Amino acid sequence: MSAQYQFDRAELEAFWMPFTANRQFKSKPRLLAKASGMHYWTPEGRAILDGVAGLWCVNAGHGRKEIAEAVSRQIAEMEYAPPFQMGHPGAFKLANEVVRWLPAGLDHVFFTNSGSESVDTALKIALAYHRVRGEGTRTRLIGRERGYHGVGFGGISVGGMVNNRKFFGAQLPGVDHLPHTHDLAHNAYTRGEPAWGAHLADDLERIVALHDASNIAAVIVEPVAGSTGVLIPPQGYLERLREICTKHGILLIFDEVITGFGRLGTPFAAQRFEVMPDLITMAKGLTNGAVPMGAVAARKEIYDAFMQGPDNAIELFHGYTYSAHPVACAAGIATQEIYQREGLLTRAQDMAGYWADAVHSLKGLPHVIDLRNLGLIGAVELESIAGKPGARAFDAFVRAFEKGILIRVTGDIIALSPPLIIEKSHVDELFGKLAEVLKETP
Numbered sequence: 001m002s003a004q005y006q007f008d009r010a011e012l013e014a015f016w017m018p019f020t021a022n023r024q025f026k027s028k029p030r031l032l033a034k035a036s037g038m039h040y041w042t043p044e045g046r047a048i049l050d051g052v053a054g055l056w057c058v059n060a061g062h063g064r065k066e067i068a069e070a071v072s073r074q075i076a077e078m079e080y081a082p083p084f085q086m087g088h089p090g091a092f093k094l095a096n097e098v099v100r101w102l103p104a105g106l107d108h109v110f111f112t113n114s115g116s117e118s119v120d121t122a123l124k125i126a127l128a129y130h131r132v133r134g135e136g137t138r139t140r141l142i143g144r145e146r147g148y149h150g151v152g153f154g155g156i157s158v159g160g161m162v163n164n165r166k167f168f169g170a171q172l173p174g175v176d177h178l179p180h181t182h183d184l185a186h187n188a189y190t191r192g193e194p195a196w197g198a199h200l201a202d203d204l205e206r207i208v209a210l211h212d213a214s215n216i217a218a219v220i221v222e223p224v225a226g227s228t229g230v231l232i233p234p235q236g237y238l239e240r241l242r243e244i245c246t247k248h249g250i251l252l253i254f255d256e257v258i259t260g261f262g263r264l265g266t267p268f269a270a271q272r273f274e275v276m277p278d279l280i281t282m283a284k285g286l287t288n289g290a291v292p293m294g295a296v297a298a299r300k301e302i303y304d305a306f307m308q309g310p311d312n313a314i315e316l317f318h319g320y321t322y323s324a325h326p327v328a329c330a331a332g333i334a335t336q337e338i339y340q341r342e343g344l345l346t347r348a349q350d351m352a353g354y355w356a357d358a359v360h361s362l363k364g365l366p367h368v369i370d371l372r373n374l375g376l377i378g379a380v381e382l383e384s385i386a387g388k389p390g391a392r393a394f395d396a397f398v399r400a401f402e403k404g405i406l407i408r409v410t411g412d413i414i415a416l417s418p419p420l421i422i423e424k425s426h427v428d429e430l431f432g433k434l435a436e437v438l439k440e441t442p
């Protein structure tokens with residue numbers, strides 16, 4: 001290992017690591033130092049097959065030269081431009097490229113720097129939209145149990161992952177949660193979308209009856225819940241949510257931070273499920289993870305509702321110093337060109353069958369209690385060790401890393417979401433090694 005990667009334990013202290021068991025990590029660090037194609041390399045030069053596209057974001061695979069060159073050109077030419085009352089060409093170009101992938105009718109894009117900012121932005125747009133139309137009583141927001149919408153106060157309020165909420169006080173007022181759709185008794189080992197569970201969307205009617213539609217602004221859900229352990233929507237569930245929202249004038253927000261940019265074999269999950277939301281949040285795959293960036297896409301009617309009053313009025317009092325940052329835009333444009341040229345946003349369709357077979361080949365291995373798949377997403381749910389939730393999957397995660405595959409675990413669920421350039425040989429290696437890991441995990 002070269003000297004630049006050698007740290008004393010004390011030198012590891014300064015960096016307070018996010019969503020990490022800091023003391024455990026720092027006593028036995030796992031470092032990544034290089035990446036190309038489907039692989040990372042450790043500082044010692046050990047190759048790690050990437051089963052999670054970094055963290056659901058490196059959809060076009062690692063080390064894309066076109067992105068590196070575009071970013072470096074942009075920094076040299078103009079590293080920054082102010083986004084308020086000013087513009088730069090890349091912002092408009094990238095917005096158009098993103099609109100090209102979106103379902104027809106969603107044709108305006110607001111840029112942010114992360115998924116969390118995209119969620120807060122979408123919630124704020126929803127609230128302001130009702131207000132500018134004279135329906136300012138519509139302030140309640142509805143999320144879902146086990147939802148993950150990032151870590152801003154808006155996102156944790158509508159989110160439903162207990163540990164992400166319980167430490168952080170009262171959060172946003174006026175939030176309700178739909179029930180989650182995870183049910184092993186009905187749906188274990190389903191290939192694709194489970195048949196049972198569409199009726200869970202009807203709970204929205206109960207919430208509407210309780211508060212009255214005139215007080216409800218928006219519903220936000222992940223079309224496929226990722227972070228919480230890959231929960232595939234039951235057949236007909238998202239359609240039902242759409243119907244109820246439309247009936248009551250409630251905006252439907254799809255949080256597509258992980259499903260956006262080809263994860264399910266269509267550019268966005270909205271196309272895969274043929275359900276059109278009013279707002280879509282995205283991040284991650286927008287720039288292939290190379291530069292932080294997020295965005296919110298809005299339906300024309302929403303944008304148009306703001307474009308009123310005098311021309312010199314700022315229509316939406318919201319934005320970030322780094323909204324549409326030129327370097328992020330350069331990365332985003334280069335990324336969209338790769339997606340287009342290589343057909344990556346529909347490639348998951350071609351691979352999905354092989355992938356599904358591989359996921360479900362793990363049935364019967366020790367501790368496995370469910371297997372789930374859709375597009376290029378997979379999940380292995382393990383039985384928890386009594387009194388030690390998450391310990392078994394974390395053990396599997398460490399063993400997997402030692403065997404040369406990167407997986408992601410949440411609770412006792414292993415999530416898989418490889419770069420969309422994955423080949424069958426990689427699928428074989430990933431699941432071959434994962435099967436070995438599961439056989440060895442106590």
Ligand code: PXG
Pocket residue numbers: 055056113114115116117119148149150151222226227228255256257258283284408409410415
């Ligand atoms: N919404 C969704 C649906 C996400 O998956 C965010 C918002 C927040 O994005 P930022 O860029 O602010 O992190 C996410 C993020 C996991 C995992 O283990 C997934 C995410 C983050 C951390 C862990 O699957 N997704």
